[in-house]
Amino acid sequence: MGTYDALLVVSFGGPEKPDDVMPFLENVVRGRGIPRERLLEVEAHYQRFGGASPINQQCRDLIAAVEPTVDLPVYWGNRNWHPYLEDTLRRMAADGVRRAAAFVTAAYSSYSACRQYIDDISLARAAVENAPEIVKLRHYFDHPGFVAAMADHTREALEELPAEHRDSARLVFTAHSIPVSMAQTAGPHGGAYEAQLRRTASLISAELGGDRPWDLVWQSRSGAPHIPWLEPDVCDHLREIDAPAVVLVPIGFVSDHMEVVYDLDVEAAELAAELGLPLARAATAGTHPRFVSMIGELLAEPEPAACAATCCPAPPRRRG
Numbered sequence: 285m286g287t288y289d290a291l292l293v294v295s296f297g298g299p300e301k302p303d304d305v306m307p308f309l310e311n312v313v314r315g316r317g318i319p320r321e322r323l324l325e326v327e328a329h330y331q332r333f334g335g336a337s338p339i340n341q342q343c344r345d346l347i348a349a350v351e352p353t354v355d356l357p358v359y360w361g362n363r364n365w366h367p368y369l370e371d372t373l374r375r376m377a378a379d380g381v382r383r384a385a386a387f388v389t390a391a392y393s394s395y396s397a398c399r400q401y402i403d404d405i406s407l408a409r410a411a412v413e414n415a416p417e418i419v420k421l422r423h424y425f426d427h428p429g430f431v432a433a434m435a436d437h438t439r440e441a442l443e444e445l446p447a448e449h450r451d452s453a454r455l456v457f458t459a460h461s462i463p464v465s466m467a468q469t470a471g472p473h474g475g476a477y478e479a480q481l482r483r484t485a486s487l488i489s490a491e492l493g494g495d496r497p498w499d500l501v502w503q504s505r506s507g508a509p510h511i512p513w514l515e516p517d518v519c520d521h522l523r524e525i526d527a528p529a530v531v532l533v534p535i536g537f538v539s540d541h542m543e544v545v546y547d548l549d550v551e552a553a554e555l556a557a558e559l560g561l562p563l564a565r566a567a568t569a570g571t572h573p574r575f576v577s578m579i580g581e582l583l584a585e586p587e588p589a590a591c592a593a594t595c596c597p598a599p600p601r602r603r604g
């Protein structure tokens with residue numbers, strides 16, 4: 285069992301009021317060659333929700349649920365918005381924390397979902413005097429707690445469909461698209477992002493009985509059009525699918541944040557309505573009790589080995 289004197293929840297961060305949106309987006313895309321046009325489009329998604337992403341409140345809810353179940357103080361730091369990791373590490377140092385376990389709100393390998401968080405933690409530690417040592421907990425995409433939470437939510441979504449479609453509905457698992465080059469170098473041997481997502485999808489499908497057809501598709505593509513990202517996009521897939529009804533299962537995310545409530549609940553839902561395709565969307569893990577108890581179980585595991593330095597390498601950066 286690892287010995288820690290705190291738990292640090294590490295997340296993406298999101299804006300909480302209209303004036304936060306552009307500065308937040310600039311933080312996210314700094315040096316990453318995302319076209320301005322795309323940024324303005326995404327800004328409009330956030331402004332449609334009053335300039336607030338749900339993600340920060342979802343982190344607060346998760347922490348409130350986890351805190352009573354672990355015998356440790358719980359801290360929270362983000363990559364792209366307040367509370368920033370650096371500020372949190374400074375507070376942890378002042379509180380005398382020497383060694384903390386980090387739970388990252390991303391379940392899979394890849395630069396964006398893993399290495400970038402490791403780098404963020406290193407940069408924040410370098411900026412803080414007496415920063416605590418941080419041990420990142422392992423990937424949990426195949427953990428029975430995560431799988432059980434998503435299977436439960438998938439069952440609930442099936443129940444929302446008209447009764448005559450419940451048995452024949454197709455499961456369409458979704459995750460954030462990433463550049464093909466990033467997918468090729470994900471994990472220790474490459475290809476880990478997609479392979480892990482397929483594993484999670486098959487585990488959830490097995491919990492539901494295993495005889496229901498399913499697909500894995502991608503959402504929320506960013507980046508310039510000439511750069512290949514993982515395909516098909518969820519909306520293109522819905523246009524072509526031959527199924528009486530669909531349940532979207534966003535296994536790529538652990539809370540119902542902007543990519544879920546806009547890209548799926550607005551965009552994909554509007555398209556399905558146009559197509560006359562009955563559609564329900566499964567909730568993400570959120571504060572499902574099995575997802576919450578999983579965090580305590582991860583803390584009790586032997587300390588994970590750190591990722592090799594060659595795992596999930598950073599893509600080439602542009603000047604930003």
Ligand SMILES: CC1=C(CCC(=O)O)c2cc3nc(cc4[nH]c(cc5[nH]c(cc1n2)c(C)c5CCC(=O)O)c(CCC(=O)O)c4C)C(CCC(=O)O)=C3C
Pocket residue numbers: 296297298299309312313316318322323326337338339389390391394396397460461462463504505506507536537541542543
């Ligand atoms: C793999 C992955 C996850 C899952 C793992 C994890 O959870 O970390 C994820 C999560 C999230 N992505 C988020 C938001 C954004 N992602 C962007 C852009 C990008 N995402 C990428 C990948 C991922 N992203 C990539 C390769 C880019 C291109 C730029 C770059 O190489 O970095 C952009 C820029 C604008 C645009 O969309 O074009 C935004 C605003 C939010 C917060 C939502 C909220 O506020 O509620 C969350 C949780």
Ligand SMILES: [Fe+2]
Pocket residue numbers: 460
């Ligand atoms: Fe993203």
